[in-house]
Amino acid sequence: xxxxxxxxxxxxxxxxxxxxxxxxxxxxxxxxxxxxxxxxxxxxxxxxxxxxxxxxxxxxxxxxxxxxxxxxxxxxxxxxxxxxxxxxxxxxxxxxxxxxxxxxxxxxxxxxxxxxxx
Amino acid sequence: xxxxxxxxxxxxxxxxxxxxxxxxxxxxxxxxxxxxxxxxxxxxxxxxxxxxxxxxxxxxxxxxxxxxxxxxxxxxxxxxxxxxxxxxxxxxxxxxxxxxxxxxxxxxxxxxxxxxxxxxxxxxxxxxxxxxxxxxxxxxxxxxxxxxxxxxxxxxxxxxxxxxxxxxxxxxxxxxxxxxxxxxxxxxxxxxxxxxxxxxxxxxxxxxxxxxxxxxxxxxxxxxxxxxxxxxxxxxxxxxxxxxxxxxxxxxxxxxxxxxxxxxxxxxxxxxxxxxxxxxxxxxxxxxxxxxxxxxxxxxxxxxxxxxxxxxxxxxxxxxxxxxxxxxxxxxxxxxxxxxxxxxxxxxxxxxxxxxxxxxxxxxxxxxxxxxxxxxxxxxxxxxxxxxxxxxxxxxxxxxxxxxxxxxxxxxxxxxxx
Numbered sequence: 001x002x003x004x005x006x007x008x009x010x011x012x013x014x015x016x017x018x019x020x021x022x023x024x025x026x027x028x029x030x031x032x033x034x035x036x037x038x039x040x041x042x043x044x045x046x047x048x049x050x051x052x053x054x055x056x057x058x059x060x061x062x063x064x065x066x067x068x069x070x071x072x073x074x075x076x077x078x079x080x081x082x083x084x085x086x087x088x089x090x091x092x093x094x095x096x097x098x099x100x101x102x103x104x105x106x107x108x109x110x111x112x113x114x115x116x117x118x
Numbered sequence: 119x120x121x122x123x124x125x126x127x128x129x130x131x132x133x134x135x136x137x138x139x140x141x142x143x144x145x146x147x148x149x150x151x152x153x154x155x156x157x158x159x160x161x162x163x164x165x166x167x168x169x170x171x172x173x174x175x176x177x178x179x180x181x182x183x184x185x186x187x188x189x190x191x192x193x194x195x196x197x198x199x200x201x202x203x204x205x206x207x208x209x210x211x212x213x214x215x216x217x218x219x220x221x222x223x224x225x226x227x228x229x230x231x232x233x234x235x236x237x238x239x240x241x242x243x244x245x246x247x248x249x250x251x252x253x254x255x256x257x258x259x260x261x262x263x264x265x266x267x268x269x270x271x272x273x274x275x276x277x278x279x280x281x282x283x284x285x286x287x288x289x290x291x292x293x294x295x296x297x298x299x300x301x302x303x304x305x306x307x308x309x310x311x312x313x314x315x316x317x318x319x320x321x322x323x324x325x326x327x328x329x330x331x332x333x334x335x336x337x338x339x340x341x342x343x344x345x346x347x348x349x350x351x352x353x354x355x356x357x358x359x360x361x362x363x364x365x366x367x368x369x370x371x372x373x374x375x376x377x378x379x380x381x382x383x384x385x386x387x388x389x390x391x392x393x394x395x396x397x398x399x400x401x402x403x404x405x406x407x408x409x410x411x412x413x414x415x416x417x418x419x420x421x422x423x424x425x426x427x428x429x430x431x432x433x434x435x436x437x438x439x440x441x442x443x444x445x446x447x448x449x450x451x452x453x454x455x456x457x458x459x460x461x462x463x464x465x466x467x468x469x470x471x472x473x474x475x476x477x478x479x480x481x482x483x484x485x486x487x488x489x490x491x492x493x494x495x496x497x498x499x500x501x502x503x504x505x506x507x508x509x510x511x512x513x514x515x516x517x518x519x520x521x522x523x524x525x526x527x528x529x530x531x532x533x534x535x536x
Binding site for chain 1: 151152155158159160162163209210211212213214215217218225228229232233236237240250252253254258259276278279282284288291295296298299303307309313314315370371374375376378379437438441442445446450453456457460463464465472477478
Protein backbone atom coordinates (compact mmCIF):
# COMPACT_ATOMS: atom_id res chain seq x y z
CA UNK A 1 0.00 0.00 0.00
CA UNK A 2 2.70 2.46 1.00
CA UNK A 3 4.90 1.52 -1.95
CA UNK A 4 1.91 2.07 -4.29
CA UNK A 5 1.93 5.74 -3.50
CA UNK A 6 5.71 5.88 -3.23
CA UNK A 7 5.78 5.25 -6.98
CA UNK A 8 3.77 8.42 -7.56
CA UNK A 9 6.25 10.38 -5.43
CA UNK A 10 9.26 8.93 -7.25
CA UNK A 11 7.58 9.58 -10.57
CA UNK A 12 6.86 13.19 -9.63
CA UNK A 13 10.50 13.78 -8.72
CA UNK A 14 12.03 11.96 -11.70
CA UNK A 15 9.70 13.50 -14.30
CA UNK A 16 10.04 16.94 -12.74
CA UNK A 17 13.82 16.59 -12.89
CA UNK A 18 13.78 15.35 -16.48
CA UNK A 19 11.41 18.11 -17.61
CA UNK A 20 13.09 20.93 -15.70
CA UNK A 21 16.33 20.23 -17.61
CA UNK A 22 14.61 21.09 -20.92
CA UNK A 23 14.29 24.90 -20.52
CA UNK A 24 17.79 25.04 -19.00
CA UNK A 25 19.22 23.16 -21.98
CA UNK A 26 17.31 25.45 -24.32
CA UNK A 27 18.77 28.46 -22.53
CA UNK A 28 22.28 27.10 -23.12
CA UNK A 29 21.70 26.19 -26.79
CA UNK A 30 19.70 29.21 -27.91
CA UNK A 31 20.91 32.76 -28.47
CA UNK A 32 20.60 35.34 -25.69
CA UNK A 33 20.02 38.84 -27.05
CA UNK A 34 17.29 40.43 -24.95
CA UNK A 35 16.17 43.97 -25.65
CA UNK A 36 13.34 46.17 -24.49
CA UNK A 37 11.18 45.76 -27.60
CA UNK A 38 11.51 41.99 -27.51
CA UNK A 39 10.57 41.79 -23.86
CA UNK A 40 7.59 44.06 -24.13
CA UNK A 41 4.23 42.39 -23.59
CA UNK A 42 2.89 41.13 -26.93
CA UNK A 43 -0.10 43.00 -28.29
CA UNK A 44 -0.35 42.27 -32.03
CA UNK A 45 2.56 44.61 -32.79
CA UNK A 46 1.00 47.67 -31.14
CA UNK A 47 2.45 49.54 -28.19
CA UNK A 48 1.32 47.81 -25.01
CA UNK A 49 -1.60 49.63 -23.45
CA UNK A 50 -2.34 49.35 -19.78
CA UNK A 51 -1.98 46.36 -17.50
CA UNK A 52 -3.38 42.87 -18.05
CA UNK A 53 -4.01 42.22 -14.36
CA UNK A 54 -7.43 43.81 -14.26
CA UNK A 55 -10.71 42.99 -12.58
CA UNK A 56 -12.61 40.33 -14.45
CA UNK A 57 -16.30 39.83 -14.98
CA UNK A 58 -18.12 38.16 -12.12
CA UNK A 59 -19.64 35.46 -14.35
CA UNK A 60 -16.46 33.39 -14.25
CA UNK A 61 -16.66 33.42 -10.46
CA UNK A 62 -20.27 32.22 -10.49
CA UNK A 63 -19.37 29.34 -12.78
CA UNK A 64 -16.54 28.44 -10.44
CA UNK A 65 -18.97 28.42 -7.51
CA UNK A 66 -21.34 26.01 -9.27
CA UNK A 67 -18.34 23.90 -10.16
CA UNK A 68 -17.35 23.63 -6.51
CA UNK A 69 -20.91 22.60 -5.63
CA UNK A 70 -20.87 19.79 -8.18
CA UNK A 71 -17.31 18.71 -7.65
CA UNK A 72 -17.79 18.22 -3.94
CA UNK A 73 -21.13 16.53 -4.60
CA UNK A 74 -19.55 14.24 -7.16
CA UNK A 75 -16.72 13.32 -4.85
CA UNK A 76 -19.25 12.41 -2.16
CA UNK A 77 -20.90 10.02 -4.61
CA UNK A 78 -17.67 8.05 -5.06
CA UNK A 79 -17.69 6.27 -1.68
CA UNK A 80 -21.31 5.30 -2.27
CA UNK A 81 -20.44 3.93 -5.71
CA UNK A 82 -17.71 1.80 -4.11
CA UNK A 83 -20.04 0.47 -1.42
CA UNK A 84 -22.91 0.08 -3.88
CA UNK A 85 -22.76 -3.73 -4.15
CA UNK A 86 -23.25 -4.18 -0.42
CA UNK A 87 -26.15 -1.80 0.30
CA UNK A 88 -29.90 -2.38 0.16
CA UNK A 89 -32.13 -0.87 -2.50
CA UNK A 90 -33.66 1.80 -0.23
CA UNK A 91 -30.26 3.44 0.18
CA UNK A 92 -30.52 4.36 -3.49
CA UNK A 93 -33.44 6.58 -2.46
CA UNK A 94 -31.16 8.43 -0.04
CA UNK A 95 -28.65 9.08 -2.82
CA UNK A 96 -31.53 10.17 -5.02
CA UNK A 97 -32.44 12.78 -2.42
CA UNK A 98 -28.82 13.94 -2.37
CA UNK A 99 -28.52 14.11 -6.14
CA UNK A 100 -31.91 15.80 -6.29
CA UNK A 101 -30.63 18.52 -3.97
CA UNK A 102 -27.63 19.01 -6.25
CA UNK A 103 -29.83 19.25 -9.33
CA UNK A 104 -32.20 21.63 -7.54
CA UNK A 105 -29.22 23.91 -6.92
CA UNK A 106 -28.31 23.75 -10.59
CA UNK A 107 -31.85 24.54 -11.71
CA UNK A 108 -32.05 27.43 -9.25
CA UNK A 109 -28.88 28.89 -10.77
CA UNK A 110 -30.29 28.22 -14.23
CA UNK A 111 -33.55 30.03 -13.51
CA UNK A 112 -31.64 32.92 -11.95
CA UNK A 113 -29.80 33.31 -15.25
CA UNK A 114 -26.34 32.52 -13.91
CA UNK A 115 -25.75 30.01 -16.69
CA UNK A 116 -26.68 32.44 -19.47
CA UNK A 117 -23.57 33.91 -21.02
CA UNK A 118 -24.13 37.36 -22.52
CA UNK B 119 4.70 -23.18 -29.09
CA UNK B 120 2.74 -21.95 -26.08
CA UNK B 121 5.96 -20.88 -24.43
CA UNK B 122 6.80 -18.68 -27.41
CA UNK B 123 3.35 -17.08 -27.39
CA UNK B 124 3.58 -16.52 -23.66
CA UNK B 125 6.95 -14.84 -23.98
CA UNK B 126 5.66 -12.57 -26.75
CA UNK B 127 2.55 -11.72 -24.75
CA UNK B 128 4.53 -10.94 -21.63
CA UNK B 129 7.47 -9.32 -23.40
CA UNK B 130 7.29 -6.07 -21.47
CA UNK B 131 6.90 -7.82 -18.14
CA UNK B 132 9.84 -10.18 -18.82
CA UNK B 133 12.17 -7.31 -19.74
CA UNK B 134 11.00 -5.35 -16.72
CA UNK B 135 11.53 -8.28 -14.37
CA UNK B 136 15.01 -8.88 -15.79
CA UNK B 137 16.01 -5.24 -15.20
CA UNK B 138 14.48 -5.30 -11.71
CA UNK B 139 16.42 -8.50 -10.90
CA UNK B 140 19.66 -7.00 -12.15
CA UNK B 141 19.21 -3.83 -10.09
CA UNK B 142 18.18 -5.90 -7.07
CA UNK B 143 21.37 -7.98 -7.26
CA UNK B 144 23.58 -4.89 -7.56
CA UNK B 145 22.09 -2.61 -4.89
CA UNK B 146 20.91 -3.08 -1.26
CA UNK B 147 17.17 -3.47 -0.67
CA UNK B 148 15.45 -0.10 -0.14
CA UNK B 149 17.65 1.72 -2.66
CA UNK B 150 17.12 -0.88 -5.38
CA UNK B 151 13.33 -0.47 -5.05
CA UNK B 152 13.61 3.25 -5.61
CA UNK B 153 15.97 2.80 -8.55
CA UNK B 154 13.58 0.29 -10.15
CA UNK B 155 10.71 2.76 -9.67
CA UNK B 156 12.77 5.55 -11.21
CA UNK B 157 13.66 3.35 -14.19
CA UNK B 158 10.00 2.41 -14.66
CA UNK B 159 9.07 6.08 -14.50
CA UNK B 160 11.66 6.93 -17.13
CA UNK B 161 10.38 4.11 -19.34
CA UNK B 162 6.83 5.48 -19.16
CA UNK B 163 8.14 9.02 -19.77
CA UNK B 164 10.11 7.97 -22.86
CA UNK B 165 7.28 5.88 -24.30
CA UNK B 166 4.84 8.77 -23.86
CA UNK B 167 7.25 11.28 -25.40
CA UNK B 168 8.00 9.06 -28.40
CA UNK B 169 4.31 8.38 -28.99
CA UNK B 170 3.48 12.08 -28.76
CA UNK B 171 6.26 12.99 -31.18
CA UNK B 172 5.06 10.38 -33.65
CA UNK B 173 1.46 11.47 -33.23
CA UNK B 174 2.21 15.14 -33.96
CA UNK B 175 3.52 14.02 -37.35
CA UNK B 176 0.58 11.69 -37.94
CA UNK B 177 -1.92 14.37 -36.97
CA UNK B 178 -0.40 16.95 -39.29
CA UNK B 179 -0.38 14.47 -42.14
CA UNK B 180 -3.98 13.43 -41.46
CA UNK B 181 -5.39 16.92 -41.00
CA UNK B 182 -3.58 17.93 -44.18
CA UNK B 183 -5.23 15.04 -46.02
CA UNK B 184 -8.66 16.08 -44.68
CA UNK B 185 -8.03 19.66 -45.82
CA UNK B 186 -6.80 18.49 -49.26
CA UNK B 187 -3.14 19.38 -48.67
CA UNK B 188 -0.04 17.19 -48.73
CA UNK B 189 1.21 18.12 -45.29
CA UNK B 190 4.83 17.91 -44.08
CA UNK B 191 7.03 16.36 -46.78
CA UNK B 192 10.43 18.04 -46.60
CA UNK B 193 12.30 16.66 -43.56
CA UNK B 194 13.33 13.11 -44.40
CA UNK B 195 11.33 10.61 -46.48
CA UNK B 196 7.70 11.77 -46.59
CA UNK B 197 8.52 14.28 -43.85
CA UNK B 198 8.99 11.54 -41.27
CA UNK B 199 11.84 13.34 -39.51
CA UNK B 200 9.66 16.38 -38.88
CA UNK B 201 9.27 15.82 -35.09
CA UNK B 202 13.08 15.71 -34.74
CA UNK B 203 13.49 18.81 -36.89
CA UNK B 204 10.87 20.54 -34.75
CA UNK B 205 12.67 19.58 -31.55
CA UNK B 206 16.03 20.87 -32.86
CA UNK B 207 14.41 24.10 -34.01
CA UNK B 208 12.67 24.69 -30.68
CA UNK B 209 15.82 23.87 -28.71
CA UNK B 210 17.88 26.47 -30.58
CA UNK B 211 15.35 29.29 -30.23
CA UNK B 212 15.88 32.17 -27.87
CA UNK B 213 13.95 31.96 -24.62
CA UNK B 214 12.25 35.29 -24.11
CA UNK B 215 10.67 36.34 -20.86
CA UNK B 216 8.38 39.38 -20.92
CA UNK B 217 9.71 42.10 -18.64
CA UNK B 218 6.33 42.46 -16.97
CA UNK B 219 5.83 38.72 -16.35
CA UNK B 220 5.70 37.09 -12.95
CA UNK B 221 8.96 35.19 -13.49
CA UNK B 222 8.44 32.23 -11.16
CA UNK B 223 4.87 31.49 -12.17
CA UNK B 224 5.67 32.10 -15.82
CA UNK B 225 8.66 29.76 -15.93
CA UNK B 226 7.14 27.04 -13.77
CA UNK B 227 3.90 26.70 -15.75
CA UNK B 228 5.21 24.75 -18.81
CA UNK B 229 7.08 22.34 -16.56
CA UNK B 230 3.96 21.68 -14.51
CA UNK B 231 1.80 21.12 -17.61
CA UNK B 232 4.23 18.47 -18.81
CA UNK B 233 4.85 16.80 -15.43
CA UNK B 234 1.18 16.32 -14.60
CA UNK B 235 0.41 15.13 -18.13
CA UNK B 236 2.96 12.35 -17.70
CA UNK B 237 1.90 11.58 -14.12
CA UNK B 238 -1.52 10.45 -15.39
CA UNK B 239 0.08 7.40 -16.98
CA UNK B 240 1.18 6.10 -13.57
CA UNK B 241 -2.10 4.22 -13.06
CA UNK B 242 -2.82 3.16 -16.65
CA UNK B 243 -2.34 -0.61 -17.17
CA UNK B 244 -0.33 -1.32 -20.34
CA UNK B 245 -0.54 -5.12 -20.10
CA UNK B 246 -1.29 -7.64 -17.32
CA UNK B 247 1.05 -6.75 -14.43
CA UNK B 248 2.65 -3.97 -16.48
CA UNK B 249 1.49 -0.83 -14.74
CA UNK B 250 3.24 2.04 -13.01
CA UNK B 251 1.37 1.50 -9.77
CA UNK B 252 -2.00 -0.17 -9.27
CA UNK B 253 -3.51 2.46 -6.98
CA UNK B 254 -6.81 1.49 -5.34
CA UNK B 255 -8.12 4.98 -6.18
CA UNK B 256 -7.01 4.75 -9.85
CA UNK B 257 -9.68 6.72 -11.73
CA UNK B 258 -9.97 9.21 -8.89
CA UNK B 259 -6.24 9.84 -9.15
CA UNK B 260 -6.60 10.52 -12.86
CA UNK B 261 -9.29 13.15 -12.23
CA UNK B 262 -7.19 14.76 -9.50
CA UNK B 263 -4.04 14.88 -11.63
CA UNK B 264 -6.05 16.08 -14.61
CA UNK B 265 -7.27 19.13 -12.73
CA UNK B 266 -3.67 20.08 -11.90
CA UNK B 267 -3.13 20.96 -15.56
CA UNK B 268 -5.95 23.51 -15.22
CA UNK B 269 -3.91 25.24 -12.55
CA UNK B 270 -0.82 25.13 -14.76
CA UNK B 271 -2.71 26.79 -17.61
CA UNK B 272 -4.04 29.46 -15.28
CA UNK B 273 -0.46 29.98 -14.06
CA UNK B 274 0.74 30.40 -17.64
CA UNK B 275 -1.98 32.90 -18.46
CA UNK B 276 -1.66 34.91 -15.28
CA UNK B 277 2.14 34.79 -15.19
CA UNK B 278 2.50 36.11 -18.74
CA UNK B 279 0.69 39.35 -17.80
CA UNK B 280 -0.70 39.61 -21.28
CA UNK B 281 -4.30 40.45 -22.10
CA UNK B 282 -4.72 37.60 -24.57
CA UNK B 283 -3.09 35.14 -22.21
CA UNK B 284 -5.28 36.16 -19.34
CA UNK B 285 -8.40 35.97 -21.48
CA UNK B 286 -7.37 32.50 -22.57
CA UNK B 287 -6.65 31.48 -19.00
CA UNK B 288 -10.03 32.66 -17.74
CA UNK B 289 -11.81 30.84 -20.54
CA UNK B 290 -9.81 27.79 -19.57
CA UNK B 291 -10.99 27.98 -16.01
CA UNK B 292 -14.63 28.32 -17.08
CA UNK B 293 -14.30 25.51 -19.59
CA UNK B 294 -12.00 23.01 -17.91
CA UNK B 295 -13.51 23.10 -14.46
CA UNK B 296 -16.97 22.92 -15.98
CA UNK B 297 -16.19 19.82 -17.99
CA UNK B 298 -14.56 18.13 -15.04
CA UNK B 299 -18.02 17.63 -13.54
CA UNK B 300 -19.53 15.37 -16.26
CA UNK B 301 -16.24 13.50 -16.41
CA UNK B 302 -16.41 12.82 -12.68
CA UNK B 303 -20.10 11.89 -12.78
CA UNK B 304 -19.73 9.48 -15.68
CA UNK B 305 -17.12 7.41 -13.88
CA UNK B 306 -19.61 6.56 -11.15
CA UNK B 307 -21.72 3.97 -13.06
CA UNK B 308 -18.56 2.04 -13.92
CA UNK B 309 -17.32 2.12 -10.34
CA UNK B 310 -20.72 0.92 -9.12
CA UNK B 311 -20.68 -2.16 -11.33
CA UNK B 312 -17.01 -2.95 -10.81
CA UNK B 313 -16.94 -2.19 -7.10
CA UNK B 314 -13.41 -0.82 -7.46
CA UNK B 315 -11.69 2.33 -8.65
CA UNK B 316 -8.57 0.55 -9.87
CA UNK B 317 -8.20 0.62 -13.65
CA UNK B 318 -6.85 -2.94 -13.60
CA UNK B 319 -10.03 -4.21 -11.93
CA UNK B 320 -12.17 -2.28 -14.40
CA UNK B 321 -10.32 -3.76 -17.39
CA UNK B 322 -10.41 -7.28 -15.94
CA UNK B 323 -14.14 -7.09 -15.22
CA UNK B 324 -14.85 -6.21 -18.83
CA UNK B 325 -12.75 -9.17 -19.95
CA UNK B 326 -14.28 -11.60 -17.44
CA UNK B 327 -17.88 -10.72 -18.27
CA UNK B 328 -17.07 -10.35 -21.96
CA UNK B 329 -19.07 -7.11 -22.23
CA UNK B 330 -17.14 -3.81 -22.50
CA UNK B 331 -18.64 -0.87 -20.63
CA UNK B 332 -19.28 0.88 -23.94
CA UNK B 333 -22.29 -1.44 -24.35
CA UNK B 334 -23.37 -0.91 -20.75
CA UNK B 335 -23.14 2.89 -20.75
CA UNK B 336 -23.04 4.46 -24.24
CA UNK B 337 -24.18 7.76 -22.73
CA UNK B 338 -21.32 7.77 -20.23
CA UNK B 339 -18.86 6.96 -22.99
CA UNK B 340 -20.11 9.86 -25.10
CA UNK B 341 -20.09 12.32 -22.19
CA UNK B 342 -16.63 11.16 -21.13
CA UNK B 343 -15.31 11.60 -24.66
CA UNK B 344 -16.79 15.10 -25.05
CA UNK B 345 -15.60 16.25 -21.65
CA UNK B 346 -12.22 14.64 -22.28
CA UNK B 347 -11.86 16.66 -25.47
CA UNK B 348 -12.87 19.81 -23.62
CA UNK B 349 -10.57 19.01 -20.69
CA UNK B 350 -7.53 18.73 -22.93
CA UNK B 351 -8.56 21.78 -24.95
CA UNK B 352 -8.34 20.16 -28.36
CA UNK B 353 -10.06 21.54 -31.42
CA UNK B 354 -13.12 21.86 -31.89
CA UNK B 355 -13.22 23.05 -28.26
CA UNK B 356 -9.80 24.72 -28.11
CA UNK B 357 -11.23 28.02 -26.89
CA UNK B 358 -8.28 28.52 -24.56
CA UNK B 359 -5.94 28.97 -27.51
CA UNK B 360 -8.33 30.14 -30.21
CA UNK B 361 -5.86 31.53 -32.77
CA UNK B 362 -8.36 33.67 -34.61
CA UNK B 363 -9.69 35.49 -31.53
CA UNK B 364 -7.00 35.61 -28.86
CA UNK B 365 -3.96 34.75 -31.02
CA UNK B 366 -2.76 31.75 -29.04
CA UNK B 367 -4.40 32.24 -25.69
CA UNK B 368 -2.43 31.37 -22.63
CA UNK B 369 0.81 30.43 -24.39
CA UNK B 370 1.25 33.48 -26.63
CA UNK B 371 4.24 34.76 -24.62
CA UNK B 372 6.15 31.47 -24.61
CA UNK B 373 8.98 30.72 -27.00
CA UNK B 374 11.40 27.91 -27.70
CA UNK B 375 11.14 24.77 -25.65
CA UNK B 376 8.90 26.40 -23.04
CA UNK B 377 6.26 26.53 -25.75
CA UNK B 378 7.31 23.04 -26.80
CA UNK B 379 6.69 21.70 -23.30
CA UNK B 380 3.18 23.15 -23.21
CA UNK B 381 2.48 21.70 -26.65
CA UNK B 382 3.74 18.20 -25.84
CA UNK B 383 2.08 18.38 -22.43
CA UNK B 384 -1.29 19.03 -24.04
CA UNK B 385 -0.64 16.22 -26.46
CA UNK B 386 0.28 13.84 -23.68
CA UNK B 387 -2.92 14.91 -21.92
CA UNK B 388 -5.16 14.07 -24.86
CA UNK B 389 -3.34 10.80 -25.39
CA UNK B 390 -3.94 10.05 -21.70
CA UNK B 391 -7.66 10.73 -22.19
CA UNK B 392 -7.64 8.30 -25.12
CA UNK B 393 -5.85 5.59 -23.09
CA UNK B 394 -8.14 6.06 -20.09
CA UNK B 395 -11.20 5.97 -22.35
CA UNK B 396 -9.97 2.72 -23.85
CA UNK B 397 -9.37 1.22 -20.41
CA UNK B 398 -12.73 2.35 -19.07
CA UNK B 399 -15.04 1.62 -21.99
CA UNK B 400 -13.30 -0.54 -24.58
CA UNK B 401 -11.71 -3.27 -22.49
CA UNK B 402 -8.22 -1.79 -22.23
CA UNK B 403 -5.32 -4.09 -23.06
CA UNK B 404 -7.53 -7.20 -23.30
CA UNK B 405 -8.34 -8.73 -26.66
CA UNK B 406 -8.00 -12.01 -28.58
CA UNK B 407 -4.88 -13.32 -30.37
CA UNK B 408 -2.66 -10.20 -30.39
CA UNK B 409 -0.42 -9.42 -27.38
CA UNK B 410 -1.99 -7.04 -24.82
CA UNK B 411 0.28 -4.02 -25.33
CA UNK B 412 -0.48 -4.12 -29.06
CA UNK B 413 -4.21 -4.20 -28.38
CA UNK B 414 -3.90 -1.18 -26.12
CA UNK B 415 -1.88 0.66 -28.77
CA UNK B 416 -4.34 -0.18 -31.55
CA UNK B 417 -7.41 0.83 -29.55
CA UNK B 418 -5.77 4.03 -28.29
CA UNK B 419 -4.67 5.02 -31.78
CA UNK B 420 -8.19 4.39 -33.08
CA UNK B 421 -9.68 6.67 -30.40
CA UNK B 422 -7.00 9.26 -31.07
CA UNK B 423 -7.74 9.01 -34.79
CA UNK B 424 -11.28 10.00 -33.85
CA UNK B 425 -9.91 13.07 -32.05
CA UNK B 426 -7.88 14.04 -35.14
CA UNK B 427 -10.89 13.51 -37.36
CA UNK B 428 -13.02 15.77 -35.17
CA UNK B 429 -10.31 18.39 -35.28
CA UNK B 430 -10.15 18.23 -39.05
CA UNK B 431 -13.90 18.41 -39.63
CA UNK B 432 -15.63 20.58 -37.04
CA UNK B 433 -15.46 24.37 -36.65
CA UNK B 434 -14.70 25.82 -33.24
CA UNK B 435 -17.70 26.31 -30.96
CA UNK B 436 -18.46 29.55 -29.10
CA UNK B 437 -17.86 29.75 -25.37
CA UNK B 438 -21.54 30.22 -24.52
CA UNK B 439 -22.43 27.17 -26.62
CA UNK B 440 -19.73 25.17 -24.88
CA UNK B 441 -20.78 26.15 -21.36
CA UNK B 442 -24.46 25.69 -22.20
CA UNK B 443 -23.84 22.19 -23.45
CA UNK B 444 -22.00 21.35 -20.26
CA UNK B 445 -24.26 22.84 -17.60
CA UNK B 446 -27.62 22.53 -19.32
CA UNK B 447 -27.16 19.17 -21.00
CA UNK B 448 -24.26 16.97 -19.90
CA UNK B 449 -24.49 17.57 -16.14
CA UNK B 450 -28.25 17.06 -15.63
CA UNK B 451 -28.38 14.07 -17.96
CA UNK B 452 -25.39 12.48 -16.22
CA UNK B 453 -27.00 12.79 -12.79
CA UNK B 454 -30.28 11.29 -14.04
CA UNK B 455 -28.28 8.53 -15.72
CA UNK B 456 -26.52 7.65 -12.48
CA UNK B 457 -29.81 7.43 -10.59
CA UNK B 458 -31.45 5.20 -13.22
CA UNK B 459 -28.43 2.90 -13.33
CA UNK B 460 -28.46 2.71 -9.52
CA UNK B 461 -32.04 1.41 -9.54
CA UNK B 462 -31.42 -1.02 -12.37
CA UNK B 463 -28.25 -2.34 -10.83
CA UNK B 464 -30.23 -3.21 -7.71
CA UNK B 465 -33.18 -4.68 -9.61
CA UNK B 466 -31.28 -6.80 -12.13
CA UNK B 467 -28.49 -8.67 -10.41
CA UNK B 468 -26.05 -11.09 -12.03
CA UNK B 469 -24.54 -12.53 -8.84
CA UNK B 470 -26.75 -15.14 -7.03
CA UNK B 471 -24.96 -14.49 -3.72
CA UNK B 472 -26.09 -10.86 -3.74
CA UNK B 473 -29.75 -11.71 -4.22
CA UNK B 474 -29.72 -13.45 -0.87
CA UNK B 475 -28.12 -10.40 0.73
CA UNK B 476 -29.95 -7.45 -0.84
CA UNK B 477 -32.63 -8.90 -3.14
CA UNK B 478 -33.31 -8.39 -6.85
CA UNK B 479 -33.96 -10.44 -10.00
CA UNK B 480 -31.28 -12.80 -11.30
CA UNK B 481 -30.38 -12.05 -14.94
CA UNK B 482 -27.48 -13.08 -17.23
CA UNK B 483 -24.73 -10.50 -17.78
CA UNK B 484 -25.67 -9.85 -21.39
CA UNK B 485 -29.29 -9.08 -20.48
CA UNK B 486 -28.12 -6.70 -17.74
CA UNK B 487 -25.87 -4.99 -20.29
CA UNK B 488 -28.70 -4.69 -22.80
CA UNK B 489 -31.10 -3.27 -20.18
CA UNK B 490 -28.60 -0.69 -18.96
CA UNK B 491 -27.42 0.12 -22.48
CA UNK B 492 -31.02 0.58 -23.59
CA UNK B 493 -31.68 2.94 -20.68
CA UNK B 494 -28.53 4.85 -21.53
CA UNK B 495 -29.42 5.27 -25.19
CA UNK B 496 -33.04 6.06 -24.40
CA UNK B 497 -31.99 8.76 -21.96
CA UNK B 498 -29.56 10.19 -24.51
CA UNK B 499 -32.21 10.32 -27.24
CA UNK B 500 -34.80 11.80 -24.89
CA UNK B 501 -32.31 14.44 -23.71
CA UNK B 502 -31.34 15.31 -27.28
CA UNK B 503 -35.01 15.62 -28.22
CA UNK B 504 -35.72 17.96 -25.31
CA UNK B 505 -32.58 20.04 -25.91
CA UNK B 506 -33.21 20.13 -29.66
CA UNK B 507 -36.77 21.36 -29.14
CA UNK B 508 -35.73 24.13 -26.75
CA UNK B 509 -32.85 25.22 -28.99
CA UNK B 510 -35.13 25.27 -32.00
CA UNK B 511 -37.63 27.38 -30.04
CA UNK B 512 -34.91 29.85 -29.12
CA UNK B 513 -33.70 30.06 -32.69
CA UNK B 514 -37.22 30.67 -34.06
CA UNK B 515 -37.75 33.37 -31.44
CA UNK B 516 -34.46 34.98 -32.45
CA UNK B 517 -35.40 34.83 -36.14
CA UNK B 518 -38.78 36.43 -35.41
CA UNK B 519 -37.09 39.21 -33.41
CA UNK B 520 -34.64 39.87 -36.23
CA UNK B 521 -37.40 39.97 -38.86
CA UNK B 522 -39.45 42.39 -36.75
CA UNK B 523 -36.42 44.63 -36.33
CA UNK B 524 -35.64 44.51 -40.04
CA UNK B 525 -39.20 45.48 -40.99
CA UNK B 526 -39.12 48.34 -38.50
CA UNK B 527 -35.82 49.56 -39.95
CA UNK B 528 -37.14 49.36 -43.49
CA UNK B 529 -40.22 51.33 -42.51
CA UNK B 530 -38.08 54.00 -40.88
CA UNK B 531 -35.84 54.18 -43.96
CA UNK B 532 -38.85 54.48 -46.28
CA UNK B 533 -40.25 57.26 -44.10
CA UNK B 534 -36.92 59.12 -44.41
CA UNK B 535 -36.87 58.74 -48.20
CA UNK B 536 -40.40 60.14 -48.52
